[in-house]
Amino acid sequence: MQSLLNTVQRLQWLRDAVTALGCGPRPVFGQVNSRRLHSPLRRQQEDSGLPQHEELAQYLHDSWTAVCREYEHARNGGRQQNAARVVYQRPATVNTPEFEPCNFERIWADHHYRSIVQSA
Secondary structure, eight states, X not given: OHHHHHHHHHHHHHHHHHHHHTOSOOOOOOOBTTBOSSXXXXXXXXXXXXXXXXXXXXXXXXXXXHHHHHHHHHHTTOOOTTOOOOOOOOOXXXXXXXXOOOOHHHHHHHHHHHHHHHHO
């Protein structure tokens, strides 16, 4: 029970931290077709790997925070000096003189035709 309370508190902290940043859409988790999303048995199985879940939650929080910071910075018109740049390069054309595209539909049709003829 204590681990469940710790998990709820951690999730509330994450929610509050993301809300404080105030950027982007937030995921909404709730009921589907008036049924609970997780059965009690599954919840017990999920609690067994709690350290991994905490590590994953921390990674997601840190990543989301970094994305929100970049988004806010870009929206405000500033540009970081050390921001990653995306460079697109056109690959060199490869000349294959005797290349003929493969017609897989024809190959499968021939295969099935032969198997039908052999079985008859």
